[in-house]
Amino acid sequence: MSDVATAAPLNPASATPENIVEVRNISKFYGSVHALDKINLSFPKGQMTTLLGPSGCGKTTLLKIIAGLLEPSDGEVLINGKVVNGPGPERAFVFQDFALLPWATVLRNVAFGMELAKVPKAEREDKARHYINEVGLSGFEDKYPHELSGGMRQRVGLARAMVVKADVLLMDEPFSAVDEQNRRKFQEDLLHLLAAENKTVIFVTHSIEEAVYVSDQIVLLSPRPGQIHSIIRPEISRDTSPDDIRRDKKYLDAVENIWTDLRKYLD
Amino acid sequence: MRLFGFQIPPVFSLLFWIALWEIAGQYELAFILPPFSDVVSELFILIQRADFQDAAMLTFRAFVIGMAISIVLGIFIGFAMGSSRMANSVLGMWVNIFASAPLSSLVPILMLLFGLGQTTIIVTVVLFSTWIIALDTYAGVNHISPSMSEMGRSFGATRRQLLTKVLFWAALPEILAGVRMGLIRAVKGIVIGQLLVSVVALGRLFRTFSDNFQFEQFWALTIILFIFALTFSSAIGWLENKVEYYANTRG
Numbered sequence: 201m202s203d204v205a206t207a208a209p210l211n212p213a214s215a216t217p218e219n220i221v222e223v224r225n226i227s228k229f230y231g232s233v234h235a236l237d238k239i240n241l242s243f244p245k246g247q248m249t250t251l252l253g254p255s256g257c258g259k260t261t262l263l264k265i266i267a268g269l270l271e272p273s274d275g276e277v278l279i280n281g282k283v284v285n286g287p288g289p290e291r292a293f294v295f296q297d298f299a300l301l302p303w304a305t306v307l308r309n310v311a312f313g314m315e316l317a318k319v320p321k322a323e324r325e326d327k328a329r330h331y332i333n334e335v336g337l338s339g340f341e342d343k344y345p346h347e348l349s350g351g352m353r354q355r356v357g358l359a360r361a362m363v364v365k366a367d368v369l370l371m372d373e374p375f376s377a378v379d380e381q382n383r384r385k386f387q388e389d390l391l392h393l394l395a396a397e398n399k400t401v402i403f404v405t406h407s408i409e410e411a412v413y414v415s416d417q418i419v420l421l422s423p424r425p426g427q428i429h430s431i432i433r434p435e436i437s438r439d440t441s442p443d444d445i446r447r448d449k450k451y452l453d454a455v456e457n458i459w460t461d462l463r464k465y466l467d
Numbered sequence: 468m469r470l471f472g473f474q475i476p477p478v479f480s481l482l483f484w485i486a487l488w489e490i491a492g493q494y495e496l497a498f499i500l501p502p503f504s505d506v507v508s509e510l511f512i513l514i515q516r517a518d519f520q521d522a523a524m525l526t527f528r529a530f531v532i533g534m535a536i537s538i539v540l541g542i543f544i545g546f547a548m549g550s551s552r553m554a555n556s557v558l559g560m561w562v563n564i565f566a567s568a569p570l571s572s573l574v575p576i577l578m579l580l581f582g583l584g585q586t587t588i589i590v591t592v593v594l595f596s597t598w599i600i601a602l603d604t605y606a607g608v609n610h611i612s613p614s615m616s617e618m619g620r621s622f623g624a625t626r627r628q629l630l631t632k633v634l635f636w637a638a639l640p641e642i643l644a645g646v647r648m649g650l651i652r653a654v655k656g657i658v659i660g661q662l663l664v665s666v667v668a669l670g671r672l673f674r675t676f677s678d679n680f681q682f683e684q685f686w687a688l689t690i691i692l693f694i695f696a697l698t699f700s701s702a703i704g705w706l707e708n709k710v711e712y713y714a715n716t717r718g
């Protein structure tokens with residue numbers, strides 16, 4: 201099914217959208233390790249922003265600070281214009297290692313956020329079933345995580361984050377434990393799903409191709425201490441099929457430019 | 468060894484030793500060792516005696532109360548050690564000392580402190596089993612991937628929810644292993660303690676039997692205690708198996 205991915209563009213041609221997340225002057229030290237240095241970033245509402253950079257440059261650190269899971273050493277995070285100091289219902293996290301409850305079924309895992317919020321069981325399971333279906337896992341509601349493949353487990357993690365209706369999705373290398381073929385399918389499904397929901401996504405990845413394929417905005421970070429090297433907007437039209445996108449000149453140029461930028465950090 | 472396609476070595480070796488015991492008993496090789504068949508028939512008489520039933524009830528109740536206390540206490544200490552560096556440095560050394568110290572010698576002192584009633588049994592059980600439960604719980608808590616609690620926090624879990632809905636279950640395989648070890652230690656503590664003290668409950672029966680050279684009864688009582696300990700520990704072993712599948716799949 202390739203028509204799944206001929207999704208509407210995530211960046212409608214509207215004028216400058218408001219910024220739902222703003223990062224102001226964030227620095228982070230782990231003891232004497234200087235991980236992030238004065239990061240200033242804006243994340244437009246309804247768009248997908250990717251954090252890309254060499255290993256250890258602070259991508260995960262920045263994402264967890266935005267999630268409220270880590271305290272910055274300096275600076276602040278604003279959500280909808282308000283400073284936040286901790287996790288909140290406007291943000292949901294998708295974990296690199298899935299972080300599913302191994303003793304709970306797919307259904308309970310997906311509904312877990314609502315279970316914590318004390319939503320009545322029937323109501324939360326209803327909603328969970330809807331998203332289990334959306335991520336393509338219907339029929340697996342009563343399975344346990346260890347009965348699923350890596351790709352399926354991450355679909356559970358995605359459904360769990362979607363179902364709590366947070367405006368902002370934070371994803372730390374969500375596809376890194378998924379094999380190449382399933383990864384492409386998953387990327388396409390993700391774009392399709394997000395287009396229908398008008399989510400703002402902040403996405404960490406190591407893969408330049410993945411970043412260009414899924415993003416409206418790519419933030420390139422330089423090595424430690426992490427600083428913003430550049431911000432790239434690929435401006436790729438997503439009206440065509442996934443294969444056409446991957447042959448698009450803009451797509452190929454963007455991949456090439458980012459590669460040229462990143463390769464100098466490898467020496 | 469296989470017989471008719473069944474794997475039966477544990478049963479077989481048990482039968483072997485029982486046969487050896489029976490033969491030794493029949494030939495009166497050692498006067499403390501009456502024939503196994505006599506012990507078994509004595510066992511059935513014993514479990515119908517009122518004084519045995521009273522003593523067994525008393526010991527059993529004290530044992531269950533003691534285990535309940537050490538499970539709660541051990542899990543609490545283990546979680547405290549696992550979640551606070553300070554608690555770990557304050558408690559860790561003592562827990563380790565108590566978990567490996569030869570505690571049997573303390574039982575007579577406990578008797579002096581707590582008298583000859585149920586309290587002594589309860590304290591003995593707590594003293595023998597709490598520390599290993601605490602150590603295993605601590606190992607379990609340390610084993611939890613940091614992303615587990617981050618997941619809980621990011622979906623808005625309160626501290627209490629994080630403990631009761633995520634961390635406790637994530638550490639459960641290790642906690643159960645600790646409870647089983649604690650239980651075995653507690654039974655040992657009770658048996659040794661009661662033999663040393665021999666005034667409380669079953670211990671008094673033990674002393675009566677051995678003083679009067681009633682070795683059939685003595686061995687019958689020992690076998691009952693063993694069966695009791697084995698039943699308990701395999702019940703927990705069964706629970707452990709049920710949760711094991713997720714112990715291996717934790718991310």
Ligand SMILES: Nc1ncnc2c1ncn2[C@@H]1O[C@H](COP(=O)(O)OP(=O)(O)OP(=O)(O)O)[C@@H](O)[C@H]1O
Pocket residue numbers: 230233235254255256257258259260261262424
């Ligand atoms: N808890 C910690 N204590 C000390 N140093 C840390 C800690 N977490 C991260 N660091 C250091 O901070 C820097 C940034 O780490 P971070 O995990 O954010 O990088 P990353 O860009 O996500 O790397 P990767 O691409 O490998 O996932 C690294 O040098 C790392 O060693």
Ligand SMILES: [Mg+2]
Pocket residue numbers: 259260261
């Ligand atoms: Mg990372």
